[in-house]
Structure formats: C-alpha cells, structure tokens
Amino acid sequence: QQPVQSPQAVILREGEDAVINCSSSKALYSVHWYRQKHGEAPVFLMILLKGGEQKGHDKISASFNEKKQQSSLYLTASQLSYSGTYFCGTYDGSGSARQLTFGSGTQLTVLP
Amino acid sequence: DAGITQSPRHKVTETGTPVTLRCHQTENHRYMYWYRQDPGHGLRLIHYSYGVKDTDKGEVSDGYSVSRSKTEDFLLTLESATSSQTSVYFCAISERWVEQYFGPGTRLTVT
Secondary structure, eight states, X not given: OOOEEEOSEEEEETTOOEEEEEXXXXXXXXXXXXXXXXXXXXXXXXXXXXXXXXEEETTEEEEEETXXXXXXXXXXXXXXXXXXXXXXXXXXXXXXXXXXXXXXXXXXXXXX | OOOEEEEOXXXXXXXXXXXXXXXXXSSOOSEEEEEEXXXXXXXXXXXXXXXXXXXXXXXXXXXXXXXXXETTEEEEEESSOOGXXXXXXXXXXXXXXXXXXXXXXXXXXXO
C-alpha cells in the first residue's frame, strides 16, 4: 500500500524551513527519501532503518518514528537548489528484492 | 553517477504495436527495477529482477513482460501497447539495503 505524503505541495522563500511527512499503514523496516528535479531522474537523499538514528547531510535531515510508521524530512534554511519533488519510499521487510513502495510526492518550490 | 543508461530516451508508437525498452548498467548491481511515473501516482513498480533470469511482478505488471539474460541488461516489453501505457519509464539498480540509482528515463507516447 502506497505511503501517504503531506503536504502535496509547499512554497517557501529562500532561508525558510520546511517539513515533509510520510506515513504508512504497514509496519516498516526502512524509509528512503529521494528528490527529483523537473525532467530528471530521482536522486537518493538518505535511508532510515528500523532501529537507526536520525540521519542528515548538510541542512537536510530526517527522522523515523517506528511506532507510528512515520518519517519526516526536514529542510533547514532552504536554498533555491532544494526545489523539486520529494518522494519517500518505504520497505516493509517482506519479499526478497528490496521493493520500495513510493508515495505520490511533495512538490517543493523555493523562491528567491 | 552510477553507470546506468536507458534506450530509447523518447519513443512514439501506435496502439497495438510491440515496444521494448532497454536498461543497461555497468555497476554489476544484483537488483534491477522498472518503474512507471505518472502525474499524481509517484513511481510505481512494474517488474523487478534479483538476478540473471530471476524476475518477479510488481504493483502494475499487467501488459508488461521483462527479461534479464545478462547481469547488465534488463528489458521491458509491452507486447501490445495501449494508450494507458503512455508514461515515463525509469529503470533503477541497487544492492541490498542501500539506495536505488535511477536511469535517465524513457518517455513513451502511445497514440
């Protein structure tokens, strides 16, 4: 079942913060976050594993609440380059091929 | 960037014709995936492979078949294309628990 992302879209000014949420109705083993710019392929940002700590690089970080089956992506002091569509991909631990189920995406627009 | 290419990058075809999309990797990754991306649906898994000649269905596999005769190549075939298969198709590769690397995509239009 597809995870639910919120909000669907967000517009903010350069330097502002944003939070993107991803929730699932299934128990999760891991959550992946990707960013896709218009006309390009999705690019991996980070993975959060069950039992793992909060991850982050530069001013983008994420958390994983295993009890609530939720993950949040935090973008701090947004830059113009952060614009794009953000997808979470979830893995529930079943199956053998590491299949991810992706949310429908959150479109983030950063204005100067 | 991961060595992953897709061909063709763009294709226009007519309803009822067969179409084959190719994904080629130079990373020797075990897992390969085919996704389609449509507005409002995100990325949906069509088929995946976990080794040479080992493939399985994904969420939206009806109307599609795949083959993997070599580690580096993963083919997606639409036996008889329909307008509902107009989409952007992405191939991805991965190794176990780490990230998936996506190819540049193929934009397919079925008229």
